[in-house]
Amino acid sequence: xxxxxxxxxxxxxxxxxxxxxxxxxxxxxxxxxxxxxxxxxxxxxxxxxxxxxxxxxxxxxxxxxxxxxxxxxxxxxxxxxxxxxxxxxxxxxxxxxxxxxxxxxxxxxxxxxxxxxxxxxxxxxxxxxxxxxxxxxxxxxxxxxxxxxxxxxxxxxxxxxxxxxxxxxxxxxxxxxxxxxxxxxxxxxxxxxxxxxxxxxxxxxxxxxxxxxxxxxxxxxxxxxxxxxxxxxxxxxxxxxxxxxxxxxxxxxxxxxxxxxxxxxxxxxxxxxxxxxxxxxxxxxxxxxxxxxxxxxxxxxxxxx
DNA sequence: AAACCGGGGAC
DNA sequence: GTCCCAGGTTT
Numbered sequence: 001x002x003x004x005x006x007x008x009x010x011x012x013x014x015x016x017x018x019x020x021x022x023x024x025x026x027x028x029x030x031x032x033x034x035x036x037x038x039x040x041x042x043x044x045x046x047x048x049x050x051x052x053x054x055x056x057x058x059x060x061x062x063x064x065x066x067x068x069x070x071x072x073x074x075x076x077x078x079x080x081x082x083x084x085x086x087x088x089x090x091x092x093x094x095x096x097x098x099x100x101x102x103x104x105x106x107x108x109x110x111x112x113x114x115x116x117x118x119x120x121x122x123x124x125x126x127x128x129x130x131x132x133x134x135x136x137x138x139x140x141x142x143x144x145x146x147x148x149x150x151x152x153x154x155x156x157x158x159x160x161x162x163x164x165x166x167x168x169x170x171x172x173x174x175x176x177x178x179x180x181x182x183x184x185x186x187x188x189x190x191x192x193x194x195x196x197x198x199x200x201x202x203x204x205x206x207x208x209x210x211x212x213x214x215x216x217x218x219x220x221x222x223x224x225x226x227x228x229x230x231x232x233x234x235x236x237x238x239x240x241x242x243x244x245x246x247x248x249x250x251x252x253x254x255x256x257x258x259x260x261x262x263x264x265x266x267x268x269x270x271x272x273x274x275x276x277x278x279x280x281x282x283x284x285x286x287x288x289x290x291x292x293x294x295x296x297x298x299x300x301x302x303x304x305x
Numbered sequence: 306a307a308a309c310c311g312g313g314g315a316c
Numbered sequence: 317g318t319c320c321c322a323g324g325t326t327t
Contacts, residue, residue: 009323012314016322049311052325083324103322120306145322153319155316182319186308212310212326257311285312 001094004053004068005086006057010050013149019048020094030069033061042216042282051282055216056081061122073099100128101141103149112152112170119180191262194234195222195287196269198244203275205242209284218281220290222264231265244271251293255286266290 003023007016019186026044029034033041038058060079070076072095077087084102091097093163102108102125110127111119133140151158159171197220198205206218225231226290239246247268255262264286278291 005322007322008309010321011312011323012321015313047312049313050323052310053323056324081324085323089322101322104320105322142322149322185319214311255312259309259311 001090002086003057004091006053006081007048009053011048011085015048019045024060027061030061030064033058034065038216039218039282041297046217046282047285051214051216052212053081067257071095073097087095089141092141094138096138098132098134098137100125100132100137101145102128103145104239105152106143108154108180109144109148109152109164112157112176113164113168115169115173117181119178186259188256188259188261192225192229192231192265193217193222193262194231194238194265194267195220195290196235196238196242196244196246196267197250198242198269198271198273199293200274201291202278204278204291205271205273206276206281206283214284216282217284217287218276219283219287220266235267236267239269242269242271242273244269244273251296253286253289253293255289262286264290266293 004016004020007019007023023044027036027041034142036058041054041058042051045051048054063079064070068131070079073087073091076090077083077084082090088099088101091099092101102121106118106128107124110124110131111117115128116123128144131140132238147162147164151162152164155177157176159165159168160250162168162171165171168176170179173179196205205221207221209215209219221238221242223234223241225234235246238244247270248268250268253264253266255264283291
């Protein structure tokens with residue numbers, strides 16, 4: 001249940017299911033997860049996004065392997081990667097503790113029930129706490145989330161099938177989708193970058209991504225371009241850092257993330273640096289797109305770089 | 306409170 | 317293209 005709740009953070013259920021069996025097969029026990037190299041855990045998580053979830057889950061497994069499983073909400077909340085939602089979900093569903101969850105489904109259901117356009121987290125939590133059935137907290141939490149996932153859905157809610165229809169203020173208003181109002185989101189930042197492939201699609205020079213963006217994953221050596229900087233200048237800077245010889249331009253790939261639109265120019269390069277097996281590394285979608293450019297060249301469409 | 310963190314489904 | 321997803325952490 002713990003693994004499932006982490007996988008389902010900001011991830012649709014259908015997608016979480018794709019990873020759930022694979023992850024539990026790779027790491028069947030908390031001890032196995034705690035003992036696994038971080039790179040192996042990230043490989044199992046590859047493509048699922050929000051990779052800090054995988055790193056925190058492994059770190060938390062170390063705590064659980066040493067001290068045993070937490071037995072209540074506060075104990076779960078203290079684990080890395082476990083916030084108020086996950087702690088309430090595990091405490092209520094697995095331990096029967098009277099804790100109301102507050103996720104996107106609960107927020108939408110309660111915003112509509114009370115016709116709130118901009119409910120705060122504290123407001124949603126307060127309403128959920130009031131309504132929770134303390135005798136069956138797990139069932140109540142699952143029921144509200146299921147209602148939000150199947151009936152009280154964002155775009156075209158199935159109000160005629162809703163058991164709360166008679167007491168729903170949003171239904172009474174005639175415009176249930178007005179509640180809650182869409183959240184204001186910052187525009188995605190446009191990013192231009194250059195990357196180099198030293199090697200081939202099977203063996204290439206890879207670097208470990210540091211920081212919060214894709215942190216812990218492997219990737220092609222890359223440099224972000226400054227405003228107005230040309231790809232050629234970025235390539236020269238990148239090759240200077242690597243001690244590499246720049247080669248042919250292999251192509252350009254684009255990739256959309258929630259907060260970034262990336263345009264990446266990919267070049268061949270030569271160096272004596274050690275290559276690693278690409279298939280064993282956990283790569284982002286962007287790096288997979290960049291490596292896929294090589295297939296066009298090796299396929300003979302344009303000759304070899 | 307707001308910014309940041311992936312990738313994809315549904316429209 | 318927009319909005320959202322069984323959120324958490326950091327600033």
